[in-house]
Amino acid sequence: MTAVTEEGTQMSDGTSEFLAELAEALGAAVADGKPVELVEVDRRAEGNSWETYLVTAEWQGGSASYAVKREPLSGIVGSYDVAREVALLRAAAGLGLPVPGVIAHRVTEPGNRGFFVMERLIGAVPLPHNVTRQITDADDRAALGRRVAREMAKLHSAAPDSLHLPELDAAPAPGDTGRVENDLWRRTYEEVASIRIPILDLALAWLDHRADHVSGRVSLVHNDFRVGNLVVEPDNGALVGVLDWETAHFSDPVADLAWFFQRTSRGRSPLACKLLHVDEFVDEYAEAAGWRPEQQTLNWWAVQSLAKTAIGCLQAVAIFERGDRPELRYANMAHSVYYSLGWLNQMLRDGEWGS
Secondary structure, three states: OEEEEOOOOEOOHHHHHHHHHHHHHHHHHHOOOOOEEEEEEEEEOOOOOOEEEEEEEEEOOEEEEEEEEEOOOOOOOOOOOHHHHHHHHHHHHHOOOOOOOEEEEEOOEOOEOOEEEEEOOOOEOOOOOOHHHHOOOHHHHHHHHHHHHHHHHHHHOOOHHHHOOOOOOOOOOHHHHHHHHHHHHHHHHHHHOOOOOHHHHHHHHHHHHOHHHOOOOOEEEOOOOOOOOEEEOOOOOOEEEEOOOOOOEEEOOHHHHHHHOOHHHHOOOOEEOOOEEHHHHHHHHHHHHOOOOOHHHHHHHHHHHHHHHHHHHHHHHHHHHHOOOOOHHHHHHHHHHHHHHHHHHHHHHOOOOOO
């Protein structure tokens, strides 16, 4: 077995038990209980949450490549629940969203971190800084933006009770989504901020005062719907799959739109995630969903998304400082927080917070 990190260094011996259990789980799931050999194991550096591996497995009469997510020792999400993530992926698939199928999983037990195995989606994962180079044709980018709008509408169309997701917290009252979200991130801010940050204090107070600006709707929201969590066809940018459902929960569906429109992903571009004009995205969403978000609701969630991003970066730095995740990318989020703070300030000066 070849077991390496993305940087090409050999993995520590501490992964051997995990890999043995992974091979056993795959044997039961895809090889009728026959022995499975992991001929290649590549731990990836992408993402800030689950430990991610790409593995190639061989067994008598077959072979395949898979993506594996393993519970980390610590992370921004806080609680990493394999059963919750698996349930979310299956619920999304049941709604017809393009997501990787779950092949096998093991829940967390004392002294043993859980994991789940998914189909490996073949394609490219564009990022905000390279999406125009990866999808070079503007029409292809616009088509991807319209597809994302329709997939969001499909996700948001399901009534929470119809999804049968006891693994999630109960859905908030329709008028309470903003208060619940802002209270959560205010508590996190109080826990991780070593100094007060005036623009964040102002944003949280502004959000509290206007918490009734939410849409009054509740649905399952992905909570990280953006370029970077989309797998696309390399040649034309067609959507292959939507990844990373670990923070999905019941809230205002407009939160997903505002997140996709976030300034940290598009800068001053009028194109959401540099794909499609924001107004055209809302038009496409409204046509598919049968309702149109109000501008004051989009404004509220736009401010909330930037406040949440900044606080999440502070949380990552605190995790690094505690030694829970001694990875430089966690430390580097001390730098990343300023993008969110800068855009909060710029949007305030430009009147984009609204009234």
